[in-house]
Amino acid sequence: MLLTRSFYKLDTEEVACGLLGCCLCHETEEGLVSGIIVETEAYLSRNDPACHASRGMTRRNATMFGPPGHAYIYFIYGNHYCFNIVTGPKGLGEAVLIRAVEPVSGLDLMYYRRGKVESITDLTSGPGKLCQAFAIDKKLDGHDLRNKPLFICGKSTVGDRQIVVTPRIGISSAKDKKLRFIISGNKYLSRRESVG
DNA sequence: GTTAAGATCTGCT
C-alpha cells in the first residue's frame, strides 16, 4: 500500500503526523532495507525562519517547491545528508524531515553501511544516521516516493501508538514552534523525550 | 572570489 499523492498534498503538519508508523523502503543492488518512521518534523513556508524555503526559492531548495511526495535531500555540516518529503500543493515550499526510523529489514546491510555502531538503537536514530543506513544521498533528490527504488508504504501491522508533539531539535531559530512529531516511548528516537 | 553558517555525529572529558 503505497502512500498516494493526495496524502502528501495534505497540510504539512497532518502529513508529518500521518507518516509516523509508515514504512520507508529502499531497494539497491546491495539489497533491501526498510524501517518504520518514528520521528518527523514539519517545516512550513510561512512564518518559519528555520525552513529553507522561508527566503524564497534557491538552487538548493528548488525541490521543496515541486510536486508533493518527492524526496528533498540536502548535505549538511560537511558530513551528513538529511531526508525530507515535499508536502502541500506544488509551489508552496513545505516539507517534512524524517528524523528517525525503527529498523525492520536489511539490518546487516545497515550495520555494514554505518560502520562502527555499538547498539541497534544507533543505526537510524537521527537524520544523518538513517540516511547513511539507507544509502540515501543527493542522487535521490527529487525522486518520486511512489516509485522504486525509494518508496513509503502506509501503516500495516502497526497498532495504536501514542503520538506526542514537541519543539523541533537542532535549529537555532523558531525553537518555540511545536512541529516535531514522535511515537512516544519508542527506543529509536533521535533523542529522549523531555517532559514538555 | 571569499567567507560565514548550518534541520549533525562522534569522541573525549
Add this chain to the structure above:
DNA sequence: GCAGATCTTAACG
C-alpha cells in the same frame, strides 16, 4: 556535556 570534523550553500564584494 562540549568541541572538532568537514564541505556545501548562499550572501557579499
